[in-house]
Amino acid sequence: MGGMKALSYSKGVIVSQSSQQITMQDIATQSGVSLSTVSRVLNGSENVSQEKQAAVMAAVEALNYRPNVFAQGLARGASRTVGVLTQHISAPFFDAILDGVLAGLRGTGYSPLFADGLWRADREERSIQLLLDRQVDGLIVLGGATSNCFLREIAAQKPLVLVGRVVPELTHQSVLFDDFKGAYLATQHLIELGHRQIVHITGILEHEDALLRKKGYLQALEDAGIPINDNLILEGNFVEQSGVLAVEMLFNRGQLFSAIFAANDQMAYGARLALYRRGIRVPEDVSLVGYDDLVHSAYTTPPLTTIHQPAFQMGEVAANTILGLIGGEQPEIAPFKAELIVRNSTARHR
Amino acid sequence: MGGMKALSYSKGVIVSQSSQQITMQDIATQSGVSLSTVSRVLNGSENVSQEKQAAVMAAVEALNYRPNVFAQGLARGASRTVGVLTQHISAPFFDAILDGVLAGLRGTGYSPLFADGLWRADREERSIQLLLDRQVDGLIVLGGATSNCFLREIAAQKPLVLVGRVVPELTHQSVLFDDFKGAYLATQHLIELGHRQIVHITGILEHEDALLRKKGYLQALEDAGIPINDNLILEGNFVEQSGVLAVEMLFNRGQLFSAIFAANDQMAYGARLALYRRGIRVPEDVSLVGYDDLVHSAYTTPPLTTIHQPAFQMGEVAANTILGLIGGEQPEIAPFKAELIVRNSTARHR
DNA sequence: CTGTTAGCGCTTTCAT
DNA sequence: ATGAAAGCGCTAACAG
Secondary structure, eight states: OTTOOOEEEETTEEEESSSOOOOHHHHHHHHTSOHHHHHHHHHTOSOOOHHHHHHHHHHHHHHTOOOOHHHHHHHHSOOSEEEEEESOTTOHHHHHHHHHHHHHHTTTTOEEEEEEOTTOHHHHHHHHHHHHHTTOSEEEEESOOOOHHHHHHHHHHSOEEEESOOOGGGGGGEEOOOHHHHHHHHHHHHHHTTOOSEEEEEOOTTSHHHHHHHHHHHHHHHHTTOOOOGGGEEEOOSSHHHHHHHHHHHHHTTOOOSEEEESSHHHHHHHHHHHHHTTOOTTTTOEEEOSBOOGGGGSSSSOOBEEEOOHHHHHHHHHHHHHHHHTTOOOOOOOOOOEEEOOSSOOOOO | OTTOOOEEEETTEEEESSSOOOOHHHHHHHHTSOHHHHHHHHHTOSOOOHHHHHHHHHHHHHHTOOOOHHHHHHHHSOOSEEEEEESOTTOHHHHHHHHHHHHHHTTTTOEEEEEEOTTOHHHHHHHHHHHHHTTOSEEEEESOOOOHHHHHHHHHHSOEEEESOOOGGGGGGEEOOOHHHHHHHHHHHHHHTTOOSEEEEEOOTTSHHHHHHHHHHHHHHHHTTOOOOGGGEEEOOSSHHHHHHHHHHHHHTTOOOSEEEESSHHHHHHHHHHHHHTTOOTTTTOEEEOSBOOGGGGSSSSOOBEEEOOHHHHHHHHHHHHHHHHTTOOOOOOOOOOEEEOOSSOOOOO
8 A cells, every 4th residue: 555645536526545544744745834834724723924825725625635533633622513412313393403403503613413312311311421422512402301410410511402301400501492381372272262172182291391281281271261171181102103092092982072182293193093084074073283383284184283383493593502602602592482373173163 | 620530420420520531541540550451451352361351340430431432533543433414304204214224323333423415416515525524434325416426436435335326336335215116016006096197296307216206107107008198297396395286287287187196205295285275085086196105194184005115124224234344345235125005095096 | 461652633832 | 933742542563
């Protein structure tokens, strides 16, 4: 192999043919300056004469120099990377947030590093550890099941932004959904339509958000003077199938109802299918409302009335906040409000 | 700060309170052996006496040592990382593949590094460059719009696995879908049901997969002796809205048809909505078939007949293949076959 | 079996 | 303004 670094030019990009990496030393030699001068012009850290500057840049171009991030990271003790813990790479709502995070990071010089937690505390902690091991400069955690205690410890060490997760002492660095309010709005909408027997398919009740949504449902009922009927409350697990199961259960029990509020859109889809199978019309026979406003919900039949949360913006805000935090700023996150989107799956009770 | 590295014990995990990292030197000192011995036991590279081994492990435990990946990467010239280029972090079908990739990588010591290309050659190339800059040991590219030439160059430098993308000289390291066959099956199914005026909503025809699906459709028609009617072929762009637009267009033109084959499920959803708005029943009035078998398609009303591709397994295979390639093995990828899933959106033509 | 030492590629004093 | 040199934390020869 020798020290040869063969190059070839193609499509405007110079590609190193050998696996040898081109180093700063190479470009220093090529441009006839010292290693440190190269570093200076590359980082714009100090004054360098015009000529040398030009020479260096020319060499960089010519050799298609690319910095070695490991060496950089090692030398400066920072990675220009932010760790992002999501729960499941194909969970639609979280994905929409990730989109926002990516957009917020784009062009900032920081790259995202993903890991997933699968809503299991153990996996989540391992994933966070993995991100930490990779020297991320900051961490964004979406939802999840880790203990507050664990998160507080992380926050003590690293810039941390939480999304959709309330940890008492960390709320100022958290992007929060207003789950209670959203659920309240959804239920209120149904009540205003004249429904009184309103089913609620909850999420996994160990999750804060599921709990808050249930509370919002309960409160709306109470405020309207409608007695709470435990037979109308079924626990789901946030995926489609649990929605169909819940509705099946209702029928098997001979339970009467005229409306359903599912704690997320996916379960609403499941409920809708179960209804369809029984030949029950939506919204003529039963009204249905979901939560999250997934892209898909605008295309179901009928289009689903649901609660909208600005997932993309939340992701962007999370990204901006983590960058601020890394830069030493004080976090300041305005709360996001949930909004009722009325489409065609709800109608006046007959 | 001094050299103090304060520690605290909590929840079974020892956390370094100062930002000081614990290094191998620290644990060497702590356990009274040399730096290299520590390296040996950590990497299991050579024989080390039981006692020293134990002492080192104890120190590692006690100080909660975590290796610095940058230093490791720099020293060994490998990152234990595989770059994964997807197109859009929230594209449902690709996400299912990513799931498989993650699963395939889990527990192998390799971590995934994601980037997105948004189906735009320029962004894609930049993202790939970014991954390369991060010294990934291998690269998995899902779909995309980069030139074959560019990919061939990458393949010459790094282990590369392509998913759903055919580049002539790289097929042995590609996970391929049988788009032609799948589309053929879908169309054939409709034909067997007695349909003759079968609409096809294509994907973006610059994409190989969209083109192949169109060809499959055409071939099935031809084989059945059904004349091709260009008015029945509409170009979509793989997202829901283009499905509704296509159907609207058909109606505006007064075009007759009894079945629709959409090049992916998302466009089928759009088509279904457009039909719904016009009060046209599925499958009684028109039959509908999609492509991809997204999770959601089992929950639409009616559940969607579609073409299934084993996305998860494809992701796993991609992961295994890249690991093999990194390890110097010859790639050997069995082709995946597309399968027709008959649900309830298709019925015999009346 | 184990310690010493020379880098890996880059940033950053410290001189000049 | 610019060069020399000392690390950053780890691996991998190289000597015992």
